[in-house]
Amino acid sequence: MENKLLLVCVVSGLATLSSGTLAQSSVSVYGRLNVTVESQKNGANDAVWVEQNNSSRIGFKGTEDLGGGLRAGFQIEHGFSPDTGVAAGTFWGRQSEVNLGGSFGLLRVGNFTSEAYFATADYISNHNHDTGTSADALYAYLGRSGNKLAYRLPSVVQNLSIEGSVSLTEGAANAKRHYDVAVNHTLGGLQLGLGYESAGSVGATQSQIAVRGAYTAGPVTVGAYVQRDKNYLAVGSRNNVRVSGMYVLGSNEFHLNFGIAGDTGSLEDSGARQLTVGFNHNLSKRTKAYAFYTRKDDDGAGLYGDFKSLAIGLRHNF
Numbered sequence: 001m002e003n004k005l006l007l008v009c010v011v012s013g014l015a016t017l018s019s020g021t022l023a024q025s026s027v028s029v030y031g032r033l034n035v036t037v038e039s040q041k042n043g044a045n046d047a048v049w050v051e052q053n054n055s056s057r058i059g060f061k062g063t064e065d066l067g068g069g070l071r072a073g074f075q076i077e078h079g080f081s082p083d084t085g086v087a088a089g090t091f092w093g094r095q096s097e098v099n100l101g102g103s104f105g106l107l108r109v110g111n112f113t114s115e116a117y118f119a120t121a122d123y124i125s126n127h128n129h130d131t132g133t134s135a136d137a138l139y140a141y142l143g144r145s146g147n148k149l150a151y152r153l154p155s156v157v158q159n160l161s162i163e164g165s166v167s168l169t170e171g172a173a174n175a176k177r178h179y180d181v182a183v184n185h186t187l188g189g190l191q192l193g194l195g196y197e198s199a200g201s202v203g204a205t206q207s208q209i210a211v212r213g214a215y216t217a218g219p220v221t222v223g224a225y226v227q228r229d230k231n232y233l234a235v236g237s238r239n240n241v242r243v244s245g246m247y248v249l250g251s252n253e254f255h256l257n258f259g260i261a262g263d264t265g266s267l268e269d270s271g272a273r274q275l276t277v278g279f280n281h282n283l284s285k286r287t288k289a290y291a292f293y294t295r296k297d298d299d300g301a302g303l304y305g306d307f308k309s310l311a312i313g314l315r316h317n318f
Contacts, residue, residue, distance in 0.1 A: 027062035029318075033082050036132060036313030043306050053081040054132035054313065057094055070102045075112075094144070105154045108165070111146035115163045115182035116195025120210040123193060124223045124244045127255035127278035127292060133309045134276045134294040138240050138261040140208040140229035142197045145178045159186040167199075174202040189216045193225075206231045210240075219248040233303055236265015253280040255292070261304070269300035286317040 034054035041047040059077035066072055077095035079088030088094075097110030121130060121139040128134050150165035160183075167178035178199040185192045193212040200206040207230045214223030227240040242259035255278035264270040278292035295308035 025062065025064040027060065029058070029060055031058035032056055032129075032315065032317050034129070034131065034313065034315040035082050036311040038133060038309045038311040040133065040309045041307070051083040052132055052311065052313075053083055053088070054128060054315070056080055056082050057088075059095065068102075070100070073099045073101065075099075097148075103154060106150075106152040106163075108148070108150040108152070110148060111144065112148060112150075113144045114142065114180050114195070114197060115150070115165065116180050116197045116208075116210070117141060119182040119184050119193035119195040120212040120225045120227070121242070123191065123212055123214050124225050124242050125257060126223075126244065126246065127253075127257055127276060127280065128290065128313070128315075132313075133307070133311065134257075134278070134292050136242065136259060137274050137296050137304060137307075138242070138259045138272060139210075140206075140227060140232035140240065142178070142199045142206055142208060142232070145180075145199070148178075148180075150180075157185075160184070176200055176202060176205060191215070191223075200231065204231065204234070208232060221246040221248075233264050233270075235267055235270070235303075238262050238264040238271075251282045253282070254278075255280065263299075264301075264303065267301055267303075270303050271299045272304040273297045273299075288315050289313070290315065 033056045035056070036052045036054060038050050038052050039047050040050050057077050057079045059075065061073070061075040063071050063073040075095055075097055076092045078092050079094045080086065081088060095112045097108050097112050099106055099108040121136050125136045130136055145167040147168040147170055148165050149168070150163060152161065152163040155161060163182050165180045169175035169177055176199065179197065181196045183194040191214045196209045198205065198207040208227060210225050210227035212223065212225040214221065222245045224241070224243040228237065229240065230237045239262040240259070242257070244255070244257040247254045255276070257276040259274045261272045274294070274296045276292055276294040278290060280288050280290040282288045291312045293310050296304060296306060298304045298306050
């Protein structure tokens with residue numbers, strides 16, 4: 001009888017401890033499946049029909065309340081192609097981080113996308129989440145980096161966020177640390193951003209700085225960014241400008257997106273232009289059907305190539 005009573009007490013205690021832990025912790029599964037069917041024409045080649053993945057992914061993220069205003073969290077994310085089921089690169093290569101937050105701000109450790117990119121280009125190329133063949137082909141994207149340490153300042157000013165990070169070289173020969181700084185500020189319908197990155201290797205440093213503005217008034221959103229980069233294409237510096245617009249009518253969105261890259265260094269005819277016209281129909285908050293036409297025109301030097309595509313697609317978030 002005593003043994004049974006002891007067993008009941010132990011089970012009851014474990015159940016209480018477990019429920020208390022669960023009350024302070026949360027883990028969620030999320031993801032996106034985004035596929036288009038496209039007629040693509042690359043350069044002088046004949047057009048071909050393609051089933052195109054648009055950065056589909058699955059992820060897990062969670063937080064734990066540690067008490068005293070302190071919280072721990074994690075996020076891991078993996079890319080894959082729904083049309084084939086094939087993994088996209090390294091498993092958990094899209095994101096794998098652990099973080100610690102509180103009144104002091106947020107510390108992040110691991111592998112994650114440049115916040116400078118999120119502060120600038122990601123706001124502008126919003127017709128298909130800057131993915132697939134209609135993604136911004138002109139932006140100087142210095143990459144998702146691993147071995148990263150990041151710190152996000154506490155929000156002392158409302159709607160203002162500032163984050164900086166550094167990626168360790170871990171003794172790799174001729175490697176240079178990757179630095180990333182991002183600033184975002186919202187003022188009513190106006191959203192402003194700044195992003196700076198420096199990366200590369202000894203003797204071959206790459207850098208970029210960009211500023212972004214986006215404004216929403218009723219059903220209309222307009223935005224633009226201006227970017228200056230050095231050695232992104234390994235032949236000098238260049239300027240890059242992109243503008244976009246969106247008009248919302250009920251469940252429908254009409255998108256227009258246009259970018260221009262100037263000549264790189266002293267290389268003549270080394271610029272390019274990209275135009276995208278898109279239409280989204282939101283079937284729900286998580287699912288949309290859409291179509292777009294995109295084309296990229298190289299000025300002649302061949303740094304970008306010519307490309308065009310007509311696409312219809314379906315995206316589901318979960």
